[in-house]
Amino acid sequence: MIIFHTIESIFSIVLMIATGYILTNKGWFNPEASKLFSRIITNIALPTYMIWNLMSTFNKDGLLHLATGLVVPFSSMLACYIVGYVVSKVIKVKSNRQGTFRSMFFVSNSIFIGIPVNLALFGEESVPYVLLYYIANTSLFWTIGASGIRNDGALGKEKVSPLEVVKKIFSPPLLGFLFAIFLILCNISLPRFILDTCKYLGNMTTPLSMLFIGIAIYGVKLSNIKVSKDMIAILLGRFVVSPLIVMGVTHFIPLPLLMKKVFIIQAMLPVMTQTSIVAKSYGGDAEYAAIMTTVTTVIAIVVIPVYMLIFQYYF
Template identity: 25%
Template sequence: MDFIPVVTSIFTLFILIGVGFVAFRMGYITRSGASGLSSLLVNVAIPCLILESMQVPLSEGLIYSMEMIVFIEIVVYVVSFIFAGIVPLLLHGSRFETGVLRFMLIFSNLGFMGYPVAYAMFGEASVFYVTLVNLPFGFLVFTVGVFLLRPDLARQPDIKRIVTPGLIASILGLVLLGTGLTIPSPINESISLLGSITTPLAMIVIGTFLAPLPFFEMLSDTRIWIISSIRLLAIPAVVFLLISPFVHDPLLLGIPVLLAAMPVAANTVLLSEEYGVNAELASKGVFISTLLSLVTIPLISIFLLP
């Protein structure tokens, strides 16, 4: 296998993060400007990306694959939730820091890194399966994910904070998937364009959150290294051991395990900022886990490819 496309995809992330880092240090983007961009991503770009990804025509093959993906993803999320329920409690932090660490363990960077890395490893057929795995992601991020970051919202529900554009887009996306309907042009083209800005803008925003932090502070937080190791190695290893006896299709086995091995989701930073929790901690998690994935993803692929 040629690992160059995989490594190229990961380095592309670092270049975009570097753009945000330099732009902040040069004064082109202020702290309030970064917060505004983050809000734009959470409330406009990501919902559009969700709507775009869930307009998939139903077929018998799709229904069977969806059934298998549902089974596999239940395993993935159960394993992730078990780790997320135990490990952050051992790392000692505030309530909101614990929520951020839990979010990191549960949600990986399926969007930007998932597609190109899976394509490099499994070819064009992987795009269909990556899309299936991505279907529940947006819904869970804007429901379970929000409550992880802000557990107080579960006890004192604020409808305006819970019924977000991301949640609305996820529900509409499920309706589109179930009915086979598509959004007409030119609205759909506009949605597609808005969704396409998610990856570059998200990485730039992460760079702006990293810019004020001392370099060694980014590397010295042992909690991030522990969380990253579990996110990148332990979770995919456990998932592989659990599902490999039952799933023999190389794509249905390999792609969910590979996506479970992706680094921390960029949404961790965006939602941490949106809901007023520790965006700096989230930024360190994205940075360190993405850096480590240069080594861990090729390592995981050894077990997934014949």
């Protein structure tokens, strides 16, 4: 029964992505619409969703207990980066792709895909764990990951100020998360009409994220997708190495079962959407990143039910 529920949930996500793809093909959406959706999701939907979800789910004691799980995503992602670094040397990834390759190997699309997928699989109670993984994911991407991508590009030789890095890490979604934590720790309650507004705005996250992904997939030409050792290595990194490392870490660090499952799903999600954006801004191989984002997103739809089947028999 669990596997059928999973497939149904994934089909719902597929239909929303397909809607974005079809409407882009019909001319309803274009790159400007994609940028608009991204800005709405990042600056409005996600921050308000985090405020509503956390304040509706946690009290002070529960929040303090939740924070202990942060060590798992940070340690597992750092371990995955090391593996990706070694792999990039062994298979001799091109010098103008090495940073991008390593970033795609160890960082996942933990928010645009992470929230819709985990909501579909585990329900609202999974969201706080999704946000924990997101903290590690965004912190490491905008430090280690972005630094490597910057070194790939012709425009990335200039020094980046620490202030710029901090601004990238403390994005609106993370600020919304921290604001909610502050209110909870200080025992401050928001009026019901504000929480309801946050809920309604936050509910835009899933449909807009899926439409955004559909637009992005449409923008990649199938003729440009060629199987290579880079692609195979990234697929193994995303769907095998990264979740296996999380399983290994959680073997030594006991976690609530749902938190463990969410972290594993977060670890095996597709390449982070912002990878191609950062690569483009620094004059790197943005098309390479965009192709891998598309390929891993499509393959994730097949892999997610496999992990849910593993959960059913081994957890």
